[in-house]
Amino acid sequence: MAFNTESRSGATIVEAMIVLVIVTIGLVGTYELLHGGVKLASSTESRIQAINLAREGIEAVENIRNTNWIKFSSDFENCFDVADYDQGCIGNPSAPKITSGTPSVLLNQNGEWRLSAFTSSGVAYDDRGLSVQYPGALPALDPCQSKRPTGCMTKYFRTVTVSDESIVGMKRMRIRSLVTWRDASRSAPYQIELEHVLTNWKPNF
Numbered sequence: 045m046a047f048n049t050e051s052r053s054g055a056t057i058v059e060a061m062i063v064l065v066i067v068t069i070g071l072v073g074t075y076e077l078l079h080g081g082v083k084l085a086s087s088t089e090s091r092i093q094a095i096n097l098a099r100e101g102i103e104a105v106e107n108i109r110n111t112n113w114i115k116f117s118s119d120f121e122n123c124f125d126v127a128d129y130d131q132g133c134i135g136n137p138s139a140p141k142i143t144s145g146t147p148s149v150l151l152n153q154n155g156e157w158r159l160s161a162f163t164s165s166g167v168a169y170d171d172r173g174l175s176v177q178y179p180g181a182l183p184a185l186d187p188c189q190s191k192r193p194t195g196c197m198t199k200y201f202r203t204v205t206v207s208d209e210s211i212v213g214m215k216r217m218r219i220r221s222l223v224t225w226r227d228a229s230r231s232a233p234y235q236i237e238l239e240h241v242l243t244n245w246k247p248n249f
Contacts, residue, residue: 087229094200094223094236097167100175101204101221102240104150104157108142109217109242111156120246125208125217128158143217147203149177159204167200169193177202200225215244 109124112133116123119134125141126133133139142148148159152174165177168185173194188196205220222237 087227090199090225090227090234091236093198094225094234095238097175097200097202098221098223098236098238101150101202101223102219102238104152105142105159105204105206105217105219105221106240106242107157108159109244113246120244121215124215124244124246125206129156141208143206143208145205145207147205147222150202150204152176159206165201166197167202168197169195171195198225199227209241217242 112123112126112129113120115129116126116131116134122135122137122139123133125143127140127142130139142159146161148161149163149165151158151160166182167175167177168183169188170176171194175198182197185195185197186192188198201224203222205222207218207220209216209218219240219242220237221239222235224233224235226233
């Protein structure tokens with residue numbers, strides 16, 4: 045019985061092409077799966093860092109309140125939310141407050157947190173690994189990398205808004221800490237916002 049060698053040769057080529065297509069699809073699928081996993085891991089890491097920066101914004105304002113309590117223990121009523129640790133708050137309900145209701149940036153000056161008027165500002169890590177912000181032009185710092193975790197500029201942008209939400213018999217302020225950033229996982233920016241209400245309970249004790 046004679047075989048058609050030309051027909052068999054053609055079938056072999058078709059089979060090889062089918063195998064090649066299947067292998068290619070498998071490789072592309074594997075690449076997309078791995079690439080997607082890397083992007084997801086990077087996005088998750090960015091989100092965790094953003095949450096920590098937002099939380100730090102809230103804790104910084106809480107630190108301002110607590111420092112005011114310590115500095116001005118003679119007048120908890122008027123000084124718990126005073127701006128820039130101004131001793132003129134004592135006996136003065138009209139002293140400038142941090143509860144402006146407008147976005148501000150957090151500065152750390154000589155170990156003390158302060159709120160500054162909102163300008164174009166990014167978040168950086170100083171040589172101690174603490175986050176700092178700049179109210180004006182950004183310094184010429186390299187981007188933060190795993191090999192350079194300090195003395196570098198992050199991809200994050202943070203604002204803190206403190207609003208007066210006092211009620212009868214209780215002074216309160218609401219803190220909104222907003223962190224914005226971009227990464228390669230999508231073109232639109234990401235945002236994380238945390239909120240917390242601080243009360244001035246000291247006068248009651």
